[in-house]
Amino acid sequence: MRFANRMKYMEDKELLSLMELADAPDIISFAGGFPSPESYPIEDIRNSFMKVLETQWKEALSYSSTSGFGRLREQIAERMNKNFGLNLTSDEILITTGSQQALDMTGLMLIDKDDVILFETPSYLGALNALKAYEAELVAVPTDDDGIKIDELKKALDYYKERVKLIYVIPDFQNPTSRCWSYERRKAFMDLIKDYDVAVLEDAAYSELSFKDEKEKPLISFGNDNGQLIYCGSFSKTFCPGLRVAWIAARRDIIEQYLLLKSNVDLSSSAITQRQMSYYLDHYDIDEHIKKITSIYKKRRDVMLEVISKEFPESVTYNVPMGGLFIWMSLPEGKESRELLRRALKEKVAFVPGGSFYPGEAKNNDMRINFSNSTEEQIIKGMTILGRITREYLEE
Ligand SMILES: Cc1ncc(COP(=O)(O)O)c(C=O)c1O
Structure with a gap:
């Protein structure tokens, strides 16, 4: 072949x-x-599935809308607003089939052959592989215990110039090192990148798995008026990976671009697992x-x-x-x-x-x-x- x-x-x-x-x-x-x-x-999950099948079986066993189940998008926006002081609406949320799909669709949306993507080093193997598939050059930016090194990031941005399309980062308890970026590093990162025409994919898969009471705020909470930031959240690590329920939060015009791709990739994420997740969020306490x-x-x-x-x-x-x-x-x-x-x-x-x-x-x-x-x-x-x-x- x-x-x-x-x-x-x-x-x-x-x-x-x-x-x-x-x-x-x-x-x-x-x-x-x-x-x-x-x-x-498991009991709460079983009960949520049963309730969804009893009361919404026609919708749950059909296709969902491409952007995802409306109530779930609202719940995710509300939760992010409450946790991070944001002002998101449900049309700034797109449900994805795992955040792995969000990573792949980001490559599909942004990356042409020989574009450069900057990564913390080391970084998540699944993101490296998904983005490599778009024939980009993957460039490592050195990282220390406080996060990506800002002077090294600036050097890379200035060196590769407009070839850099995307920076992929995991600021919270990253995979593989579990490092968490300090507040100062987050702020310095946001101050730097606003001067460059580059997208930032903030992968927040582990952000809620903190062993301390106080948590750092995500990059997206530093402001996203210019639409540069794409935030990927997931219920895989906080709840169950088998449901494959995750989401992208981004400016509405960026979500519209993702929507064009999402219908090609899988038409929609599973309606039944989205409705189960939504039922769970309404009736149980995920926190x-x-x-x-x-x-x-x-x-x-x-x-x-x-x-x-x-x-x-x-x-x-x-x-x-x-x-x-x-x-x-x-x-x-x-x-x-x-x-x-x-x-x-x-x-x-x-x-x-x-x-x-x-x-x-x-x-x-x-x-x-x-x-x-x-x-x-x-x-x-x-x-x-x-x-x-x-x-x-x-x-x-
Ligand atoms: C950093 C990171 N992002 C994304 C994913 C994908 O998670 P999922 O597709 O289950 O949401 C993983 C899974 O290990 C991960 O470690």
């Missing part, structure tokens, strides 16, 4: 086959970026649910950090995430996390090697370890094994 050029840029086969092994049922997997299934409010899951995840993070401090060699460095789902660890330079994964899989433990998260030149000694989706017992067992394998590997 004669494949399109873009297939050359698709995912790395070796990692895919390693990750297939990580899915085996007897593996303790720290690989996925999933919420914990025990956290799903309480999020409080409950973040306290479970914080406890799991603490258990994981304790095992790491006891079982891993001191030369392995790691962060203490204040939210999100991952710990980001680094082996000493020259050691390869993929090699460690091969050995770990033989002992039925999995994680994701960090090399795939780099837009530019990869560092191969990092690892992303998920703590949300394993019980405390699994964390203790799996991380003790991983600590021992790491010690053995580093001693060679």
Whole structure:
């Protein structure tokens, strides 16, 4: 078959086959970026589905409108307005089938071959892959614990000039490092980008998974009159990924452009899951649910950090995430996390090697370890094994 050029840029086969092994049922997997299934409010979800099927079955089993179920768009706008002091209306919200679809449609809407997209480094593998498919040049902008480095971002914007169409950022508890941008960095970022004709995709998939009471405000709350910011939210990490309910918040004229694409991509997102989500938001307390899951995840993070401090060699460095789902660890330079994964899989433990998260030149000694989706017992067992394998590997 004669494949399109873009297939050359698709995912790395070796990692895919390693990750297939990580899915085996007897593996303790720290690989996925999933919420914990025990956290799903299953009775409330069941009840919402039943109510939707009893009272709105004709609409729920049909196509939804392309922009999404009107009541759900209103609820999302209201929630963002309440949480972030915004003034959004429902026509500034478009429902998407997961925020992954929003990333893909953003590529479709903005990117031509050889355009430049700027990324924090490291960044979300799914965004790198989705946007690579549009044959763009992906450029890494260095990042520190406070977020993307503003002087480096300015250098990249000035160097690539009008070739830069898009900046993709995850300011809150980003995937893979769980870093959260400081207020000052957010402000400096917004002050800088307003002088450039470039779109910003703010991926907020983890923004509500904070372990602290006070949360940073999203970039979109610094003002979006010029329409530069596109905000992607999702219920995947705060509720259930299987529903595939997510959204884009952007200026109305930008939403209209997305609408043209959305009807080509899938006509509409699932009507039944949108209505179920909407029913849930009207009749249950999602904020309480999020409080409950973040306290479970914080406890799991603490258990994981304790095992790491006891079982891993001191030369392995790691962060203490204040939210999100991952710990980001680094082996000493020259050691390869993929090699460690091969050995770990033989002992039925999995994680994701960090090399795939780099837009530019990869560092191969990092690892992303998920703590949300394993019980405390699994964390203790799996991380003790991983600590021992790491010690053995580093001693060679
Ligand atoms: C940063 C980030 N954005 C987007 C997604 C896609 O999420 P979904 O399509 O389930 O909303 C993920 C999933 O892991 C993610 O980590």
